[in-house]
Amino acid sequence: MNFSGIRAIYIYEMTRFFRTFFQSFISPIVSTSLYFVVFGTAIGSKIGTIDDVSYGAFIVPGLIMLNIMTQSTSFASFGIYLPKFVGTIFEILSAPINSFEIILGYVGAAVTKSLMIGIVVLITAHLFVDLKILHPFFMIVFLVLTCVSFSLFGFIIGVWAKNFDQVQMIPLLVLTPLVFLGGSFYSISMLPPIWQSISMFNPIFYLISGFRWSFFGTADVGIGLSLIAIATFTCCCIGVITWIFKTGYRIKS
Amino acid sequence: MTPIIVVKNLSKTYSSALTALDNISLEISAGEILALLGPNGAGKTTLISTICGIVNPSSGKIFVDGFDAIKDYRKARQLIGLVPQELVLDSFETVLNTLRFSRGLFGKPKNDNYLRDVLEKLSLWDKRDSPIMTLSGGMKRRVLIAKALSHEPKILFLDEPTAGVDVELRKDMWALVNSLRKSGVTVILTTHYIEEAEAIADRVGVMNKGKILLLSDKKTLLKKMGKKELKIELHDPVLVIPASLDSYKLSLTEQKTALLYSYDTSANRTGITKLLNDISKAGLILKDVSTRQSSLEDIFTNLLEEKK
Numbered sequence A: 001m002n003f004s005g006i007r008a009i010y011i012y013e014m015t016r017f018f019r020t021f022f023q024s025f026i027s028p029i030v031s032t033s034l035y036f037v038v039f040g041t042a043i044g045s046k047i048g049t050i051d052d053v054s055y056g057a058f059i060v061p062g063l064i065m066l067n068i069m070t071q072s073t074s075f076a077s078f079g080i081y082l083p084k085f086v087g088t089i090f091e092i093l094s095a096p097i098n099s100f101e102i103i104l105g106y107v108g109a110a111v112t113k114s115l116m117i118g119i120v121v122l123i124t125a126h127l128f129v130d131l132k133i134l135h136p137f138f139m140i141v142f143l144v145l146t147c148v149s150f151s152l153f154g155f156i157i158g159v160w161a162k163n164f165d166q167v168q169m170i171p172l173l174v175l176t177p178l179v180f181l182g183g184s185f186y187s188i189s190m191l192p193p194i195w196q197s198i199s200m201f202n203p204i205f206y207l208i209s210g211f212r213w214s215f216f217g218t219a220d221v222g223i224g225l226s227l228i229a230i231a232t233f234t235c236c237c238i239g240v241i242t243w244i245f246k247t248g249y250r251i252k253s
Numbered sequence B: 001m002t003p004i005i006v007v008k009n010l011s012k013t014y015s016s017a018l019t020a021l022d023n024i025s026l027e028i029s030a031g032e033i034l035a036l037l038g039p040n041g042a043g044k045t046t047l048i049s050t051i052c053g054i055v056n057p058s059s060g061k062i063f064v065d066g067f068d069a070i071k072d073y074r075k076a077r078q079l080i081g082l083v084p085q086e087l088v089l090d091s092f093e094t095v096l097n098t099l100r101f102s103r104g105l106f107g108k109p110k111n112d113n114y115l116r117d118v119l120e121k122l123s124l125w126d127k128r129d130s131p132i133m134t135l136s137g138g139m140k141r142r143v144l145i146a147k148a149l150s151h152e153p154k155i156l157f158l159d160e161p162t163a164g165v166d167v168e169l170r171k172d173m174w175a176l177v178n179s180l181r182k183s184g185v186t187v188i189l190t191t192h193y194i195e196e197a198e199a200i201a202d203r204v205g206v207m208n209k210g211k212i213l214l215l216s217d218k219k220t221l222l223k224k225m226g227k228k229e230l231k232i233e234l235h236d237p238v239l240v241i242p243a244s245l246d247s248y249k250l251s252l253t254e255q256k257t258a259l260l261y262s263y264d265t266s267a268n269r270t271g272i273t274k275l276l277n278d279i280s281k282a283g284l285i286l287k288d289v290s291t292r293q294s295s296l297e298d299i300f301t302n303l304l305e306e307k308k
């Protein structure tokens, strides 16, 4: 194992993140606060409680998920897209480092960064509402697994993308709608039956449901199903990445 | 000498169905300096990239110090430093940090003293904390060299190290290559400047259309193909060369005012004295004489023209 190589990539990625330290954290803090003002306070007072949880608290898991999913994806995709775009990837390809180690470096850094964002969002939320975490262990499992799988997903996007628009398109056009429609801000049971059935096809719905369960002990679907969903997604990403490195797809000619 | 790089029947066809390398076989000795010449698109960069692991070969084998470049890629790649043709660098990173990154990437333990040596040798130590975007083009090229040297490679590939570099810096670069040679590093460089190959290489390879047309010791090459030419300008033009001079195989210039005699400098007798005597015996009056040695450039142009 080339540990020093993994470390070099990891540190490089983290340095890039801390160079824009302020921007990295201020935007999730501001957007979370806005959600609380608008949804939590203004609209939440009209909704009351869902499954005995105040609306303000109810949206916290969804908010964290929204942030870490989009951030993991964009951290990892930019991480690998930039050297491809600038051309510095030649150095990584010519180094005595294998694809698994390269992924550990890039995805490891993306996971760290998005976990930090997730924690910042959680702390910000805590300033607005009282929060009790019923199953902290599962909460952390879901948090970490989501960061890992979406960072892997982001890595794929970064390899696939041919220009900056494509790097940004997926989080914006695919991820955000799926997170919103996945029950971030409402319980599926509040939807008409047809939309409930459609939601079952949204993989992110299972993640949010599981994550919310770890906070409040109530969920739209069973925790087992949620775990299966995230495991499946992770495996798919690993499969695609293995294929990418075997064939050199869009990395090596 | 033992070869440090062995390339066997290497071919590369890009997905565009373009054959960039066509069954290339090549051995490079440890400690030598090899210059690869060839027109744009000859396949020089592709050859280097394939040896370094950036491009997948379509067929053939590469061994670096005995290690298969694909099966034993870790051991093979640790020995190699690469300076690419393009100035590809992360502009926001500082000089010293980017060297630390390269060294780490190649699995070497931290050693800032060594990096300091490298930077000092390349006159970059003052710039160690500057972001790369604030450096000039020549400095950036040197940063790339420093990066390639950061993991103490035994083999250094320089892809057009002096493209767009001023005369002074080019001389510096040659001096650097020489000092690397002294420390036992094998250097493979590509260039479009014949005088560069002439000045620093031990061996010269000429590539065109994915093939190596010629690979030879520079001195033998110059000796073998480097004929000298004596130009004898005459006071009055002549229409035909006098028959008494037939044995010299002279040729006449277009204006018929000068005779050309080519001879081999390495031969025992060049025959010049006798020729000049015979010319005056034939009644021709000399105006001036000059000699010209053919350079690698002549060899190079001849070679490319022959193959057309």
Ligand SMILES: Nc1ncnc2c1ncn2[C@@H]1O[C@H](COP(=O)(O)OP(=O)(O)OP(=O)(O)O)[C@@H](O)[C@H]1O
Pocket: A253, B014, B015, B016, B018, B019, B020, B038, B039, B040, B041, B042, B043, B044, B045, B046, B047, B085
């Ligand atoms: N990634 C690629 N995909 C497709 N074709 C390529 C690729 N890289 C190089 N080629 C083609 O392969 C051929 C050899 O290119 P290469 O860059 O090796 O030439 P070169 O000798 O380095 O030329 P130059 O002196 O201009 O740098 C060219 O015809 C080029 O168009």
Ligand SMILES: [Mg+2]
Pocket: B044, B045, B046, B085, B159
């Ligand atoms: Mg080239």
